[in-house]
Amino acid sequence: xxxxxxxxxxxxSAACAQMLLKQGARGQYSSFWRQYINPWVIGGYGIMxxxxxxxxxxxxxxxQVKELSIFESLSYLFVPVLSFLVFGERLTWRKMMxxxxxxxxxxxxxx
Numbered sequence: 001x002x003x004x005x006x007x008x009x010x011x012x013s014a015a016c017a018q019m020l021l022k023q024g025a026r027g028q029y030s031s032f033w034r035q036y037i038n039p040w041v042i043g044g045y046g047i048m049x050x051x052x053x054x055x056x057x058x059x060x061x062x063x064q065v066k067e068l069s070i071f072e073s074l075s076y077l078f079v080p081v082l083s084f085l086v087f088g089e090r091l092t093w094r095k096m097m098x099x100x101x102x103x104x105x106x107x108x109x110x111x
Contacts, residue, residue: 003058007071010054013047015078019086020044070109076102 024040035041055068077099083089 003061003063004067004071006054007058007063007068008074010051010058011071011074012078013054014051015075015082017044017047017051018079019082020047022083022087070106073102073106 020040021044024038024044025035027035027038027040029035029038059065059068080089080091080095080099084091
């Protein structure tokens with residue numbers, strides 16, 4: 001059970017990493033390489049690497065691959081909410097309904 005919580009935290013961390021990558025992409029840089037080698041991008045990829053390592057660790061401790069892939073779909077909840085909170089992006093009714101369908105699917109999977 002605790003490893004499933006670790007997977008959820010890893011998914012949330014990966015969603016936060018996507019916010020860092022977006023922040024890095026928003027900047028104006030003097031060269032092609034500076035666009036990809038800046039603290040935002042390096043931090044985002046570092047967090048994604050840690051999230052992947054946590055996923056591998058949890059898989060080795062008994063979390064099934066089919067469960068992991070279902071938990072990964074939580075990113076479709078985390079990313080829109082974080083992008084709304086961090087960047088002020090719009091959350092439309094269609095997006096919220098889609099997230100609701102995904103959450104219902106996760107619940108049905110684990111019942």
